[in-house]
Amino acid sequence: MTATHSTELNQFATDVLEGLSSDPKQLSSKYFYDDEGSRLFQEIMKLPEYYLTRCELEIFEKQAESIYAAFRNGGNSFDLIELGAGDGTKTAVLVSHFLERNADITYSPIDISQEALDALSDKFSGEFPSLRMETRQGDYFQILKSLKNGSGRRKVLMFLGSNIGNFTREQSVTFFRDLRAVMNENDLLFIGFDLLKDPHVIVRAYDDERGVTAEFNLNLLRRINRELGGNFDLDKWTHYAVYRPVQCAARSFLISREKQSVHIKALDRTFEFDQWEAVFMEISQKYTVSMIQEMAAESGFEVKQNFFDDRGYYCDSLWKLAK
Ligand code: AVJ
Numbered sequence: 323m324t325a326t327h328s329t330e331l332n333q334f335a336t337d338v339l340e341g342l343s344s345d346p347k348q349l350s351s352k353y354f355y356d357d358e359g360s361r362l363f364q365e366i367m368k369l370p371e372y373y374l375t376r377c378e379l380e381i382f383e384k385q386a387e388s389i390y391a392a393f394r395n396g397g398n399s400f401d402l403i404e405l406g407a408g409d410g411t412k413t414a415v416l417v418s419h420f421l422e423r424n425a426d427i428t429y430s431p432i433d434i435s436q437e438a439l440d441a442l443s444d445k446f447s448g449e450f451p452s453l454r455m456e457t458r459q460g461d462y463f464q465i466l467k468s469l470k471n472g473s474g475r476r477k478v479l480m481f482l483g484s485n486i487g488n489f490t491r492e493q494s495v496t497f498f499r500d501l502r503a504v505m506n507e508n509d510l511l512f513i514g515f516d517l518l519k520d521p522h523v524i525v526r527a528y529d530d531e532r533g534v535t536a537e538f539n540l541n542l543l544r545r546i547n548r549e550l551g552g553n554f555d556l557d558k559w560t561h562y563a564v565y566r567p568v569q570c571a572a573r574s575f576l577i578s579r580e581k582q583s584v585h586i587k588a589l590d591r592t593f594e595f596d597q598w599e600a601v602f603m604e605i606s607q608k609y610t611v612s613m614i615q616e617m618a619a620e621s622g623f624e625v626k627q628n629f630f631d632d633r634g635y636y637c638d639s640l641w642k643l644a645k
Contacts, residue, residue, distance in 0.1 A: 335550055335588050342586075342593045342601075349542055349576075351488050351604035356545050357437040362538040364409055369534060371526045374484055374516050377636035379412050381629050386419035392627050392640050393478050395508060399426035400476040403469065405462040406485050407431030410442040413482070414449060421450055428454040428473070432462050463500070470504045477509040482638070484516040487607040491617075494607075498621035502643065511623065511641040515609045519635050521565045528563035528572045528606060536561035539576055539603050551587030558582055562600070570613075572606040614639050 334353060341348045355363065367375040382389070393400060402420075404413055410431055420427055429446070433439050439457045446455055458465055469477070479501060486494055501511055528535055539561050543554040563574045578595035585592045595601075611628065614637065618625050623641040630637050 338546060338550060338586065339589050339591065342591075346600060346602055347593075347595075348602040349546075353542055353545065354538060354604075355434050355438075356541075357435055359538065359541050359545070360408065360433075360435040360438045362534060362541055365534045366530070366538060367411075369527075369530045369532065371530045373523065373527060373635060374514075375412065377516075377631040377633070378482060378514050378638065379415065380631045381636065381638050382412055382415040384632075385629050386416055388627075389416060389512075389629060389638075389640075390420055390423055390425070393420075393510065393512075394425065395476070395510070397476070398424065400478050401428045401430060401473055402478050402480065403430045403432070404480045404482070405432050406481065406483070407433045407442060408435075408438055408483070410446065413480070414446065417446070417450060417453065421453065428456065428475075430456045430458060432458045432460065432465050434459070434461060466500060466504055477505065478512060479505070479509065480512045482512070482514040484514050484606070484636070486513060487516055488605060489607070490605065491607075494617060495621045498617065498623065502622045505643060507643060509643070510626065513639050513641065515614055515637045515639060516606070517635055517637055518570055518608050518610055519633075521567050523635075524572055524608060525563060525565040528565070528574055529561075533561070535563070535574070539574055542603070543576070546586065550589065553585050555582070570608045570610075572608070573602065574604045574606075575600040575602055577601075609637070611637065619644070 337350055337353070341350060366372050402417070404410070407413065413431070417427070417429060431439065431442055436459050439459055443455065443457055446453060489497060505511065540556050540559060543552070543556055543559065546552040547554050558579050559576045560579055561574065562577050563572060565572045578597065578599045581597045582595050583592050584595065614628070615625055618639070618641050622644050624644045626640045626642045628637050628639050
């Protein structure tokens with residue numbers, strides 16, 4: 323288990339204090355991914371209900387050559403930089419294809435979980451002994467600044483898995499503009515977006531039969547207990563997920579089954595929860611192709627090419643800087 327860095331711990335404490343003091347109460351999904359949370363997310367990706375990962379994998383498997391053609395842009399050397407790489411399973415499909423084509427690439431995965439990065443390193447160095455790789459642990463907002471000049475080679479930034487769905491529209495545009503600020507003229511940005519589809523399919527993805535998603539949410543209470551000295555009793559909480567078709571967003575909540583008080587030592591505070599009170603945990607935004615285009619334009623990009631799976635459930639969108 324890696325100890326959380328003290329400034330990160332302060333940020334975590336501050337955000338938990340702010341979230342549990344607001345009305346309605348909320349916690350940030352960005353704190354889901356401690357080592358245990360990263361493991362649980364890997365379980366989620368294998369669930370029959372969680373279609374997102376398999377859709378993106380299908381796109382990479384069936385369209386690796388077109389993706390390569392779009393990435394290389396005439397040349398064959400570029401740096402692949404992946405924000406929030408996780409276990410890198412999907413990326414391995416692309417990397418494998420690029421290397422078969424004798425591409426001159428380096429791969430720089432960035433992730434908040436050291437354990438996930440270690441697993442990724444082992445996997446990639448075993449599978450691709452010739453690949454140049456440089457892993458970076460940390461919050462990608464912090465690491466972004468160090469990407470500005472980098473190696474001087476062309477960069478392809480990747481933000482896959484519909485990770486963007488956890489941001490509000492405003493946060494997304496701010497994030498894309500921040501990325502744009504570290505990109506040079508011929509650099510590219512490749513983003514995974516989960517598209518609108520039958521709402522029943524979407525809500526099931528966030529409320530699986532086996533309860534892995536519930537565990538994933540509850541794990542954040544466990545993390546607060548461990549890292550901030552909280553006394554959340556997990557049996558007193560239940561996971562609830564909804565999809566709102568007008569807002570095009572799935573949302574998840576932890577619901578307090580009874581009236582209760584929870585003390586958090588590091589905050590020196592006790593929080594009161596009413597029976598059936600909801601704590602907002604996560605938004606998973608879904609998109610249309612025109613929403614994707616609008617966001618690109620608003621943040622200074624142009625869509626270069628969109629890649630879809632056969633069912634049209636998911637889109638990997640490749641962006642270049644707007645002229
Ligand atoms: C990693 C943000 C893409 O929102 O679909 C999965 C996280 N939450 N199940 C998503 C998640 C519940 C996931 N992302």
